[in-house]
Protein backbone atom coordinates (compact mmCIF):
# COMPACT_ATOMS: atom_id res chain seq x y z
CA UNK A 1 0.00 0.00 0.00
CA UNK A 2 0.94 3.47 -0.83
CA UNK A 3 1.36 6.41 1.49
CA UNK A 4 2.93 4.85 4.55
CA UNK A 5 6.63 4.43 4.51
CA UNK A 6 8.74 5.75 1.73
CA UNK A 7 10.91 8.71 2.43
CA UNK A 8 11.02 8.59 6.21
CA UNK A 9 14.72 8.74 6.83
CA UNK A 10 14.39 9.62 10.49
CA UNK A 11 15.38 7.43 13.41
CA UNK A 12 18.78 6.08 12.52
CA UNK A 13 20.46 9.43 12.06
CA UNK A 14 23.47 7.84 10.42
CA UNK A 15 21.44 6.70 7.43
CA UNK A 16 21.06 3.13 8.69
CA UNK A 17 17.61 1.64 8.56
CA UNK A 18 16.05 1.61 12.02
CA UNK A 19 13.63 -1.16 12.88
CA UNK A 20 11.53 -1.50 15.99
CA UNK A 21 10.68 -5.15 16.62
CA UNK A 22 8.06 -6.15 19.19
CA UNK A 23 8.62 -9.84 19.93
CA UNK A 24 6.04 -12.10 21.58
CA UNK A 25 8.32 -13.38 24.31
CA UNK A 26 10.77 -16.20 24.92
CA UNK A 27 8.18 -18.93 25.44
CA UNK A 28 9.67 -21.69 23.28
CA UNK A 29 12.70 -23.01 21.44
CA UNK A 30 11.07 -21.81 18.25
CA UNK A 31 10.85 -18.28 19.62
CA UNK A 32 14.50 -18.24 20.73
CA UNK A 33 15.60 -19.34 17.25
CA UNK A 34 13.34 -16.70 15.69
CA UNK A 35 14.76 -13.94 17.89
CA UNK A 36 18.33 -15.00 17.15
CA UNK A 37 17.66 -15.05 13.42
CA UNK A 38 16.23 -11.53 13.51
CA UNK A 39 19.03 -10.13 15.69
CA UNK A 40 21.81 -11.84 13.74
CA UNK A 41 20.46 -10.73 10.38
CA UNK A 42 19.95 -7.15 11.56
CA UNK A 43 23.55 -7.06 12.70
CA UNK A 44 24.88 -8.55 9.48
CA UNK A 45 22.78 -6.17 7.38
CA UNK A 46 23.64 -3.05 9.39
CA UNK A 47 20.05 -2.57 10.49
CA UNK A 48 19.70 -0.62 13.72
CA UNK A 49 17.35 -2.96 15.61
CA UNK A 50 15.35 -1.91 18.63
CA UNK A 51 14.07 -5.11 20.18
CA UNK A 52 11.54 -5.74 22.93
CA UNK A 53 10.22 -8.90 24.56
CA UNK A 54 6.54 -8.64 25.52
CA UNK A 55 6.47 -11.72 27.74
CA UNK A 56 3.39 -13.00 25.89
CA UNK A 57 1.35 -9.92 26.84
CA UNK A 58 -0.47 -7.85 24.24
CA UNK A 59 -0.38 -4.70 26.38
CA UNK A 60 3.43 -4.88 26.44
CA UNK A 61 3.56 -5.21 22.67
CA UNK A 62 1.26 -2.22 22.25
CA UNK A 63 3.49 -0.18 24.57
CA UNK A 64 6.57 -1.20 22.59
CA UNK A 65 4.95 -0.26 19.28
CA UNK A 66 3.92 3.14 20.69
CA UNK A 67 7.48 3.78 21.82
CA UNK A 68 8.79 2.87 18.35
CA UNK A 69 6.33 5.35 16.86
CA UNK A 70 7.60 8.01 19.26
CA UNK A 71 11.20 7.21 18.37
CA UNK A 72 10.27 7.61 14.69
CA UNK A 73 11.82 4.35 13.57
CA UNK A 74 11.80 3.68 9.81
CA UNK A 75 9.82 0.47 10.07
CA UNK A 76 8.01 -1.49 12.77
CA UNK A 77 7.85 -5.27 12.70
CA UNK A 78 6.08 -7.45 15.19
CA UNK A 79 4.69 -10.88 15.85
CA UNK A 80 1.23 -10.30 17.32
CA UNK A 81 0.73 -12.49 20.39
CA UNK A 82 -3.02 -12.72 19.69
CA UNK A 83 -4.97 -12.00 16.51
CA UNK A 84 -7.39 -9.30 17.62
CA UNK A 85 -7.19 -5.84 19.17
CA UNK A 86 -4.52 -4.19 17.05
CA UNK A 87 -6.43 -1.66 14.93
CA UNK A 88 -5.95 1.35 17.21
CA UNK A 89 -2.19 1.10 17.57
CA UNK A 90 -1.73 0.16 13.91
CA UNK A 91 -3.71 3.23 12.94
CA UNK A 92 -1.37 5.32 15.07
CA UNK A 93 1.60 3.90 13.15
CA UNK A 94 -0.13 4.57 9.85
CA UNK A 95 -0.85 8.17 10.79
CA UNK A 96 2.81 8.57 11.75
CA UNK A 97 3.64 7.16 8.29
CA UNK A 98 5.66 4.30 9.74
CA UNK A 99 5.18 1.09 7.78
CA UNK A 100 4.41 -2.10 9.69
CA UNK A 101 5.44 -5.65 8.79
CA UNK A 102 3.68 -8.56 10.47
CA UNK A 103 6.12 -11.35 11.20
CA UNK A 104 5.31 -14.97 12.02
CA UNK A 105 1.76 -14.34 13.33
CA UNK A 106 -0.98 -12.33 11.69
CA UNK A 107 -3.74 -10.06 12.92
CA UNK A 108 -7.46 -10.43 12.42
CA UNK A 109 -8.41 -7.02 11.06
CA UNK A 110 -10.80 -5.89 8.36
CA UNK A 111 -8.41 -3.14 7.31
CA UNK A 112 -5.39 -4.62 5.57
CA UNK A 113 -4.00 -1.17 4.81
CA UNK A 114 -2.80 -1.15 8.43
CA UNK A 115 0.22 -3.25 7.51
CA UNK A 116 2.42 -3.66 4.44
CA UNK A 117 2.89 -7.39 4.40
CA UNK A 118 2.67 -10.54 6.48
CA UNK A 119 5.68 -12.89 6.50
CA UNK A 120 5.10 -16.26 8.10
CA UNK A 121 3.95 -19.85 7.94
CA UNK A 122 0.66 -21.29 6.82
CA UNK A 123 -0.55 -22.53 10.20
CA UNK A 124 -3.72 -24.14 8.83
CA UNK A 125 -1.56 -26.26 6.55
CA UNK A 126 0.63 -27.27 9.50
CA UNK A 127 -2.46 -28.47 11.38
CA UNK A 128 -3.61 -30.30 8.27
CA UNK A 129 -0.28 -32.13 7.98
CA UNK A 130 -0.55 -33.22 11.62
CA UNK A 131 -4.14 -34.41 11.16
CA UNK A 132 -3.35 -36.18 7.90
CA UNK A 133 -0.51 -38.11 9.51
CA UNK A 134 -2.89 -39.34 12.19
CA UNK A 135 -5.47 -40.40 9.62
CA UNK A 136 -2.75 -42.23 7.65
CA UNK A 137 -1.43 -43.91 10.80
CA UNK A 138 -4.78 -44.54 12.48
CA UNK A 139 -4.26 -48.30 12.80
CA UNK A 140 -1.03 -47.89 14.77
CA UNK A 141 -2.45 -45.05 16.81
CA UNK A 142 -5.24 -46.94 18.54
CA UNK A 143 -2.79 -47.82 21.28
CA UNK A 144 -5.45 -49.02 23.70
CA UNK A 145 -7.02 -51.17 21.00
CA UNK A 146 -10.61 -50.25 21.75
CA UNK A 147 -11.52 -49.05 18.28
CA UNK A 148 -11.44 -45.38 19.21
CA UNK A 149 -8.42 -43.09 18.95
CA UNK A 150 -8.68 -40.75 21.92
CA UNK A 151 -6.72 -37.58 21.24
CA UNK A 152 -5.85 -34.95 23.81
CA UNK A 153 -4.85 -31.58 22.42
CA UNK A 154 -2.39 -29.11 23.92
CA UNK A 155 -3.32 -25.81 22.40
CA UNK A 156 -1.07 -22.79 21.92
CA UNK A 157 -1.78 -19.40 23.46
CA UNK A 158 -5.49 -18.67 23.46
CA UNK A 159 -6.38 -16.29 20.64
CA UNK A 160 -3.01 -16.67 18.87
CA UNK A 161 -3.10 -17.27 15.12
CA UNK A 162 -1.06 -20.51 15.28
CA UNK A 163 -3.34 -21.94 17.99
CA UNK A 164 -6.53 -21.10 16.11
CA UNK A 165 -5.27 -22.19 12.70
CA UNK A 166 -3.47 -25.37 13.73
CA UNK A 167 -6.58 -26.57 15.52
CA UNK A 168 -8.70 -25.77 12.48
CA UNK A 169 -6.40 -27.63 10.06
CA UNK A 170 -6.11 -30.65 12.34
CA UNK A 171 -9.87 -30.91 12.94
CA UNK A 172 -10.52 -30.63 9.23
CA UNK A 173 -8.32 -33.65 8.41
CA UNK A 174 -9.34 -35.95 11.27
CA UNK A 175 -12.99 -35.50 10.32
CA UNK A 176 -12.27 -38.08 7.59
CA UNK A 177 -11.96 -40.85 10.20
CA UNK A 178 -14.83 -41.21 12.67
CA UNK A 179 -12.72 -43.36 15.01
CA UNK A 180 -10.53 -40.35 15.82
CA UNK A 181 -11.91 -38.21 18.61
CA UNK A 182 -10.48 -35.17 20.41
CA UNK A 183 -11.57 -35.93 23.98
CA UNK A 184 -9.94 -32.96 25.72
CA UNK A 185 -8.30 -29.74 24.56
CA UNK A 186 -6.69 -27.05 26.65
CA UNK A 187 -4.07 -24.33 26.31
CA UNK A 188 -0.51 -24.89 27.51
CA UNK A 189 0.49 -21.40 26.33
CA UNK A 190 3.20 -22.78 24.01
CA UNK A 191 5.49 -23.48 26.99
CA UNK A 192 7.12 -26.68 28.22
CA UNK A 193 5.82 -26.11 31.72
CA UNK A 194 2.31 -25.42 30.44
CA UNK A 195 2.34 -28.61 28.37
CA UNK A 196 3.52 -30.64 31.35
CA UNK A 197 0.87 -29.27 33.71
CA UNK A 198 -2.03 -29.70 31.30
CA UNK A 199 -0.88 -33.22 30.43
CA UNK A 200 -0.75 -34.10 34.13
CA UNK A 201 -4.41 -33.12 34.50
CA UNK A 202 -5.36 -34.96 31.28
CA UNK A 203 -3.68 -38.14 32.54
CA UNK A 204 -5.83 -37.94 35.66
CA UNK A 205 -9.11 -36.93 34.04
CA UNK A 206 -9.04 -38.95 30.79
CA UNK A 207 -9.13 -42.69 30.34
CA UNK A 208 -7.28 -44.44 27.51
CA UNK A 209 -5.41 -41.55 25.95
CA UNK A 210 -3.97 -42.79 22.65
CA UNK A 211 -2.55 -39.63 21.13
CA UNK A 212 -1.30 -36.18 22.14
CA UNK A 213 -1.52 -33.43 19.56
CA UNK A 214 0.61 -30.52 20.82
CA UNK A 215 0.58 -27.22 18.93
CA UNK A 216 4.35 -26.94 19.45
CA UNK A 217 7.39 -29.03 20.38
CA UNK A 218 7.85 -27.45 23.78
CA UNK A 219 4.39 -28.43 25.00
CA UNK A 220 4.95 -31.92 23.58
CA UNK A 221 8.25 -32.13 25.48
CA UNK A 222 6.45 -31.08 28.66
CA UNK A 223 3.83 -33.76 27.99
CA UNK A 224 6.61 -36.35 27.64
CA UNK A 225 7.77 -35.54 31.17
CA UNK A 226 4.22 -35.97 32.50
CA UNK A 227 3.74 -39.24 30.59
CA UNK A 228 6.99 -40.67 31.95
CA UNK A 229 6.09 -39.60 35.48
CA UNK A 230 2.82 -41.52 35.08
CA UNK A 231 4.83 -44.67 34.29
CA UNK A 232 4.02 -44.69 30.57
CA UNK A 233 6.30 -44.74 27.56
CA UNK A 234 5.97 -41.64 25.33
CA UNK A 235 5.82 -42.46 21.63
CA UNK A 236 4.72 -46.03 22.36
CA UNK A 237 2.01 -46.07 25.06
CA UNK A 238 0.92 -42.61 23.97
CA UNK A 239 1.61 -41.37 20.45
CA UNK A 240 2.77 -37.76 20.17
CA UNK A 241 2.42 -35.33 17.27
CA UNK A 242 3.90 -31.84 17.51
CA UNK A 243 4.71 -28.80 15.36
CA UNK A 244 7.97 -26.75 15.01
CA UNK A 245 10.87 -29.23 14.61
CA UNK A 246 13.35 -27.47 16.89
CA UNK A 247 16.41 -29.45 17.94
CA UNK A 248 14.98 -30.73 21.25
CA UNK A 249 11.84 -31.87 19.45
CA UNK A 250 13.82 -33.56 16.69
CA UNK A 251 16.01 -35.28 19.29
CA UNK A 252 12.92 -36.70 21.03
CA UNK A 253 11.53 -37.73 17.64
CA UNK A 254 14.71 -39.58 16.70
CA UNK A 255 14.67 -41.32 20.10
CA UNK A 256 11.13 -42.56 19.46
CA UNK A 257 9.48 -40.39 22.12
CA UNK A 258 7.61 -38.29 19.56
CA UNK A 259 6.02 -39.86 16.49
CA UNK A 260 5.68 -37.03 14.00
CA UNK A 261 6.71 -33.38 13.78
CA UNK A 262 5.42 -30.83 11.31
CA UNK A 263 8.06 -28.21 10.57
CA UNK A 264 7.54 -24.52 11.24
CA UNK A 265 10.53 -22.44 10.19
CA UNK A 266 11.63 -19.76 12.69
CA UNK A 267 14.53 -18.40 10.61
CA UNK A 268 12.64 -15.40 9.32
CA UNK A 269 15.39 -12.81 9.78
CA UNK A 270 16.75 -12.70 6.21
CA UNK A 271 13.32 -12.42 4.57
CA UNK A 272 12.21 -9.86 7.14
CA UNK A 273 15.19 -7.56 6.58
CA UNK A 274 14.73 -7.90 2.86
CA UNK A 275 11.09 -6.90 3.04
CA UNK A 276 11.90 -4.06 5.44
CA UNK A 277 14.42 -2.53 3.05
CA UNK A 278 11.97 -2.73 0.18
CA UNK A 279 9.10 -1.28 2.16
CA UNK A 280 11.20 1.63 3.41
CA UNK A 281 12.46 2.27 -0.13
CA UNK A 282 8.85 2.43 -1.28
CA UNK A 283 9.11 -0.69 -3.44
CA UNK A 284 6.10 -2.95 -3.94
CA UNK A 285 6.08 -6.07 -1.80
CA UNK A 286 3.60 -8.95 -1.85
CA UNK A 287 0.91 -8.65 0.82
CA UNK A 288 1.64 -12.20 1.96
CA UNK A 289 4.96 -14.09 2.04
CA UNK A 290 4.65 -17.75 3.08
CA UNK A 291 7.64 -19.64 4.47
CA UNK A 292 8.51 -23.03 3.02
CA UNK A 293 8.49 -26.01 5.33
CA UNK A 294 8.20 -29.79 5.54
CA UNK A 295 7.51 -32.53 8.12
CA UNK A 296 9.47 -35.41 9.69
CA UNK A 297 8.87 -38.94 10.91
CA UNK A 298 11.32 -40.77 13.22
CA UNK A 299 13.60 -42.07 10.46
CA UNK A 300 13.77 -38.68 8.76
CA UNK A 301 14.58 -36.99 12.08
CA UNK A 302 17.64 -39.23 12.51
CA UNK A 303 18.86 -38.21 9.07
CA UNK A 304 18.64 -34.44 9.54
CA UNK A 305 19.31 -34.06 13.27
CA UNK A 306 23.05 -33.47 13.06
CA UNK A 307 22.62 -30.55 10.65
CA UNK A 308 19.78 -28.89 12.52
CA UNK A 309 20.75 -25.28 13.27
CA UNK A 310 18.25 -24.62 16.04
Ligand code: GYE
Pocket residue numbers: 027028029030031104105162190215216217218243244264
Ligand atom coordinates in the same frame (compact mmCIF):
# COMPACT_ATOMS: atom_id res chain seq x y z
O1 GYE B 1 5.08 -22.67 16.82
C1 GYE B 1 5.61 -21.80 18.96
C2 GYE B 1 5.85 -20.41 19.41
O2 GYE B 1 4.07 -18.34 16.34
C3 GYE B 1 4.81 -20.07 14.94
O3 GYE B 1 4.96 -19.65 18.60
C4 GYE B 1 4.92 -19.42 16.25
C5 GYE B 1 4.69 -20.34 17.42
C6 GYE B 1 5.57 -21.57 17.50
O4 GYE B 1 5.75 -20.21 20.74
O5 GYE B 1 6.61 -22.66 19.40
